[in-house]
Amino acid sequence: MRRAETGRSGNQDGTAPSRRSVLGWGGAGLALGAAAAGGAAAAVGGRDPAPSEGGNAVAFHGRHQAGITTAVQDRLHFAAFDVRTTDRAALVQVLKDWTRAAEQMTAGRPVGDGAYGGMPEAPPDDTGEALGLHPSRLTLTVGFGPSLFDDRFGLADRRPGALVELPRFPGDHLDPARSGGDLCVQACSDDPQVAVHAIRNLARIGFGTVAVRWSQLGFGKTSSTTPDAQTPRNLFGFKDGTRNISGTDTAALDRHVWATERDGAGWMAGGSYLVARRIRMNIETWDRTSLREQEDVFGRDKREGAPAGKAREHDEPFLKAMRPDSHVRLSHPESNDGASMLRRGYSFTDGTDGLGRLDAGLFFLAYQRDPRTGFIPVQRSLARSDALNEYIQHVGSALFAMPPGVHERDDWWGRALFA
Numbered sequence: 001m002r003r004a005e006t007g008r009s010g011n012q013d014g015t016a017p018s019r020r021s022v023l024g025w026g027g028a029g030l031a032l033g034a035a036a037a038g039g040a041a042a043a044v045g046g047r048d049p050a051p052s053e054g055g056n057a058v059a060f061h062g063r064h065q066a067g068i069t070t071a072v073q074d075r076l077h078f079a080a081f082d083v084r085t086t087d088r089a090a091l092v093q094v095l096k097d098w099t100r101a102a103e104q105m106t107a108g109r110p111v112g113d114g115a116y117g118g119m120p121e122a123p124p125d126d127t128g129e130a131l132g133l134h135p136s137r138l139t140l141t142v143g144f145g146p147s148l149f150d151d152r153f154g155l156a157d158r159r160p161g162a163l164v165e166l167p168r169f170p171g172d173h174l175d176p177a178r179s180g181g182d183l184c185v186q187a188c189s190d191d192p193q194v195a196v197h198a199i200r201n202l203a204r205i206g207f208g209t210v211a212v213r214w215s216q217l218g219f220g221k222t223s224s225t226t227p228d229a230q231t232p233r234n235l236f237g238f239k240d241g242t243r244n245i246s247g248t249d250t251a252a253l254d255r256h257v258w259a260t261e262r263d264g265a266g267w268m269a270g271g272s273y274l275v276a277r278r279i280r281m282n283i284e285t286w287d288r289t290s291l292r293e294q295e296d297v298f299g300r301d302k303r304e305g306a307p308a309g310k311a312r313e314h315d316e317p318f319l320k321a322m323r324p325d326s327h328v329r330l331s332h333p334e335s336n337d338g339a340s341m342l343r344r345g346y347s348f349t350d351g352t353d354g355l356g357r358l359d360a361g362l363f364f365l366a367y368q369r370d371p372r373t374g375f376i377p378v379q380r381s382l383a384r385s386d387a388l389n390e391y392i393q394h395v396g397s398a399l400f401a402m403p404p405g406v407h408e409r410d411d412w413w414g415r416a417l418f419a
Contacts, residue, residue, distance in 0.1 A: 057135040060106045062405040063270050067139030068367050069247035071226050073188040076218030076346045077195040080181025080398055081210040088153045092418055094206045099412040101205055105198050108135035129197050136191035140198055142413045143274055143400030148182040158417060160265035162273055162370040163401045169383035171393065178278055178396035181213045216278060218346025218363045225344060231305060231313065235281055235347050235360055238298050239305035242313055245342040256340045257367050267416035270404030272367040275375045278396030281361035286391045297387045299326030325387040336378050341366040371399060
């Protein structure tokens, strides 16, 4: 019985639940008598409030989605979804239900009626593994892939020009099972269990309408949106993200990150475009490479992160002092007509590959106003001649349009797109 895979929701304003909410998330299940009684109050307050409603919760509502300029959290659970229906109304309902659930989880509250205390004959609305945990700065950020804009939902003429199919770059060895997707959700938190709980519950809510295509866990942020803080290191041991855009640099964000109505898609105003790349690092080869070669490859020293010929990490790099094929020189804005992106990637380790080698690397995440003037030209330059290519390989790829934020309580992810 499909009801076993769905949950129950009540209205946000405290009124009696609608017939749709009685029928369950998406309205596809069977009504279970009084199972939804009290759901309205639970949807606002939750059956189990968080241990603290203090400063470790990130505001969900706003002009932009949280999780872009937000100070980068310690953990990631990223998931791409395929839409399994051609019913536009069903997809819209999932997006509405996801929004309501995200409001609860980012505040540290359980979904719907909670993980226990409801009708014994029905599955609980919340899976329960985050009970008693703090919000841990959880952010949930949703996006739409190019494949969503086909003939299934009447969205073909709504596809932004910037939402292109990424070209195949030299050296790519992309796995289709780890690429693409109609939808994505980026869950970031300082607690890995909180991030996993969020994706798990959204997948459960969408069951029958959407299905996980691929997902990635991440740890050890490799870029920071707070450049005044200590710069994190990647799995090669080098500082990463020294010149990243600051989450408080309004001018740089407006120029390089946020889309506007003038960019050709009004519904994306206040949103951004996310490139996600799974980059496998050849750890064992790198670990047998001399320190001098490692530093030459990056164009920075390993101890301080200082650019070649300079003493401190944040010294302005003199690009001509670096090897022509060094990573920093080729990726620097001066080498790419000023192209800049806001990066918030994570390291990953997914066991071994069966040959005793670590399946590890960088899950690259970069937000930009337009990938045609951001990621694509920069990656073309890197793919052609970056010395780092000897030690890495791009094995997964996706591009998503990340809509603007949810402004108010009756708003929902993607409302302007489907209007």
